Amino acid sequence: MRLADLPTPAAWVDLTALDHNTDVMARHRPGASLRPHAKAVKSTPLLAHVRNRAGHERFCCATLREAEGLVAAGLGTDLLVANETLDAPRLGRLAAAGRAGGGLLTIAVDSPETIQTAAAAARLGPVATLIDVNVGLPRCGCRPDQAGHLAELARGAGIEVRGVMGYEGHVVGNPDRAWRSEQVGKSMELLRVAHDAVGGEVISAGGTGTYDLHQWASEIQAGSYLLMDTHYGRLGLPFRQALFVEATVLSVNDDGYAVADAGLKAFGMDHGDPEIEGRGVFFCSDEHVSFTWDAPRRPRVGDRIRMLPAHIDPTVAYHEHLAVIDTADPDGGGQVIDTWPVDLRGW
């Protein structure tokens, strides 16, 4: 099957670009110094491909569904749930699976309640924690001056505390590299205060936009670099767009616009409209994108177009599978060489 034969809308991965992105990152953050983040791709075959190519063995994720899927796929040797949970039964089942398979599950905690949840699960299997510290993003994480107390609480409950985590999510998307670098410094000053009180060998931070701006963190959590999007594309990073949504032009009219069959249910929209190279997207509805074109390139009904997502994470979460296209094969350009299920969707 060729890309042009896939029913649309179809999410597809440019394998050459994915491998390029994987290699660039692995040169800068090899092995355990990078935790590829499952939330940005939600596909265990894709992550296994990255592991096999680059050798990263430690992954992180945002949901228990992602954790369960990664463990089931053999990617849970040292898995970080980089998020809080209060679901003791599910965390317990994950711990028990870890005991059976030898994997260590680490979970972020930022309160007595989340520590209690981890402690309950730790009775069933290996569960460790990182103290999640707020370093400026208005989300989870304790104040730096609370981290030591929480670590004491956790250790008092018999749980290993491996270190600290602090995600500078308010910094990673800004196109000004100098500003990002300065802000990473400020965030890591906060995380250092916490780490001084907590101890442990793990200092987990960062994201795609700051992957090369960290000196002190022991590991970087990054996922978007694998497939990229137009939002991160503005930062001038050395990663290429590797995920596209193929669409079919359904309607062309004399008012200067055309309509293709990929819309609000094929793209995360929080970062704005998707893009079409050389075309002007001006309206998205549930199953349609309306776009203008430059004069010499009037589209025809039946044309295929390639759309670029503005935000990769909530885009991937709409798709059941990713067609894998080997764009480097001179004879096979456009051949679908594999189909990777997006098996970590949902919760």
Place this chain on the structure above:
Amino acid sequence: MRLADLPTPAAWVDLTALDHNTDVMARHRPGASLRPHAKAVKSTPLLAHVRNRAGHERFCCATLREAEGLVAAGLGTDLLVANETLDAPRLGRLAAAGRAGGGLLTIAVDSPETIQTAAAAARLGPVATLIDVNVGLPRCGCRPDQAGHLAELARGAGIEVRGVMGYEGHVVGNPDRAWRSEQVGKSMELLRVAHDAVGGEVISAGGTGTYDLHQWASEIQAGSYLLMDTHYGRLGLPFRQALFVEATVLSVNDDGYAVADAGLKAFGMDHGDPEIEGRGVFFCSDEHVSFTWDAPRRPRVGDRIRMLPAHIDPTVAYHEHLAVIDTADPDGGGQVIDTWPVDLRGW
């Protein structure tokens, strides 16, 4: 199981509100004068519930996946795909299924190419068309003065033309009822020009925001009225919010905000942030919502909150199933009485 025991985030339907919405609409547009639109709910058990309660037998949908699912669920007696397609093989399989089961599939066409596709499928089973007319929304649809020619083309290819379709999607969401009413009039003037040239008994138009502003259309396409959202909630329609996303508070801090576990992957975001009653949503990320609260109502870690989507269609498309809650049962408030799969997702 109770609502409070569901793992979060969990999409759930207030059955009392759904039934209220169904009844209000059916009083105004009974039976075949309404085509409930599958795209807004994407669940055949939900639509079967509506059919059984209100007697609507004709449905419409936006994708071939929706059409296939509706036919398989026995809801394809008179099914309108209110969208263009160029996928002749899949449309042909639907036509063959219609021949086997006696259902009539009708598809929107707005070009020679889409008519050709319908003609190819019609060789395999009953396929009819509506001429899709642009009545002001910048999407598919021919000019009113082209409709007659397209109807001739279709009839010349041996396909039944049942009438015309024109969706005033640029009108349905405006809170000013008088403006909506005036604009419906303008759009229907355009559709009338087309219908004069096309003929046929079907004049298909409208949506939730204009369901009671049409006199001339033979049928209204509406789906959002069933579950509603905050966008349509601003219009003062007699429909109630019937879909919520339950979330769990994961983190509360002294800076005046808390964080719960439903974010960009649980809500369509094109109409803006979801809402939480009595709370102020100020930041959504992939798996989190950050919100403030009024002074006396400081949340606690572990609290459950109810979130309201801003746009129902792309919200439902993120969820695997909808928990059904019978809020009218005085003894069973909060009991999960059923689980409806969102079986029409994808393409």
